[in-house]
Amino acid sequence: MITLTNVQKTFTVNDTTIKAVNNVNLSIRKGEIFGIIGYSGAGKSTLIRMLNLLERPTGGTILIDGQDLTQISAKELRLARQEIGMVFQHFNLLWSRTVFENIAFSLEIAGVKKAKIKERVTELIELVGLSGKEHNYPNQLSGGQKQRVGIARALANNPHVLLCDEATSALDPQTTDEILDLLVQINKRYQLTIVLITHEMHVIHKICHRVAIMENGNIVEQGDVLDIFSSPKHSVTQRFVKQISHEDNSLKTARHLAHEFPNGKVVLLKFLKEKAEQPFITNIIRNFKVDINIIQGKILHTQEGGYGSLYIHLTGSEINPALDYLTREGVEIEVMT
Numbered sequence: 001m002i003t004l005t006n007v008q009k010t011f012t013v014n015d016t017t018i019k020a021v022n023n024v025n026l027s028i029r030k031g032e033i034f035g036i037i038g039y040s041g042a043g044k045s046t047l048i049r050m051l052n053l054l055e056r057p058t059g060g061t062i063l064i065d066g067q068d069l070t071q072i073s074a075k076e077l078r079l080a081r082q083e084i085g086m087v088f089q090h091f092n093l094l095w096s097r098t099v100f101e102n103i104a105f106s107l108e109i110a111g112v113k114k115a116k117i118k119e120r121v122t123e124l125i126e127l128v129g130l131s132g133k134e135h136n137y138p139n140q141l142s143g144g145q146k147q148r149v150g151i152a153r154a155l156a157n158n159p160h161v162l163l164c165d166e167a168t169s170a171l172d173p174q175t176t177d178e179i180l181d182l183l184v185q186i187n188k189r190y191q192l193t194i195v196l197i198t199h200e201m202h203v204i205h206k207i208c209h210r211v212a213i214m215e216n217g218n219i220v221e222q223g224d225v226l227d228i229f230s231s232p233k234h235s236v237t238q239r240f241v242k243q244i245s246h247e248d249n250s251l252k253t254a255r256h257l258a259h260e261f262p263n264g265k266v267v268l269l270k271f272l273k274e275k276a277e278q279p280f281i282t283n284i285i286r287n288f289k290v291d292i293n294i295i296q297g298k299i300l301h302t303q304e305g306g307y308g309s310l311y312i313h314l315t316g317s318e319i320n321p322a323l324d325y326l327t328r329e330g331v332e333i334e335v336m337t
């Protein structure tokens, strides 16, 4: 549905050339939530702004539903942009307009009749959970409510694609989760393709189906969220995964225990999808002569299923048969000692 081929963007400032985006190739499927994550300066904003040509690429092609945005006329681009909604970090609302008028704005520009605008805006206000707030001005709303207006406005023209430029970065963790839940609800209800950029792994694992990781203008890794999360290859990806797995702390504890209890083994177990919900620990205690001390564990839920990691300390006479059983059952095992 969205295909980027060799997309580049260079800026020239005072005779210095900056490669903000460097030969990016991406394919985003219809109806998926696709996340782009990277640290500050990686090129995420530049990349997402090229998807509706707010930023014109210096090279490459951007195909949306088969139409190359870089080759069309200004009029065609105006029409194409009606199919692409955008949500911004700082909401970009019109402060002198009410909630209703902000959402109505893009419909007015598109020449929609008054009665139809009223019907559509009322529907959108309900969808984003702002009923009763239609006559409030933006400065009478919380950050989360402002972003709900931003989302309703972006959806007004029934776009096929929704671009989210750090849509939750200005919000507290609870409001972030509420807005992310709303995006998932909209994605499911309308089969809307959502492309978002963020620097928070939490946003990716909570709502995205697939993810691309950016560094210095390049996409260094991309794939299904669960795959990337369970075996990150690139060092940048590994740093992002650690943001939420707290692996460093667990490793420290595991090493400490391995030193304290030289008899036995400290082992990291990794479970994917339905395996994260099975009682493997009970099974090995029941069936093998082992004792288990659970050091640290975590299950993270993604759109495609759960990912669990568990550090355990095993003692007893049947450690190896117990580990063989886990391997046969498809649990990934890393022996720390």
Ligand SMILES: Nc1ncnc2c1ncn2[C@@H]1O[C@H](COP(=O)(O)OP(=O)(O)OP(=O)(O)O)[C@@H](O)[C@H]1O
Residues within 6 Å of the ligand: 011, 012, 013, 018, 019, 020, 038, 039, 040, 041, 042, 043, 044, 045, 046, 047, 199
């Ligand atoms: N209009 C511009 N003129 C010159 N350089 C720019 C411009 N926009 C972005 N850049 C440069 O391009 C690079 C990528 O910036 P970009 O804003 O896309 O990164 P980012 O990953 O979105 O970072 P952040 O999360 O901090 O917004 C940076 O080195 C930035 O300084």
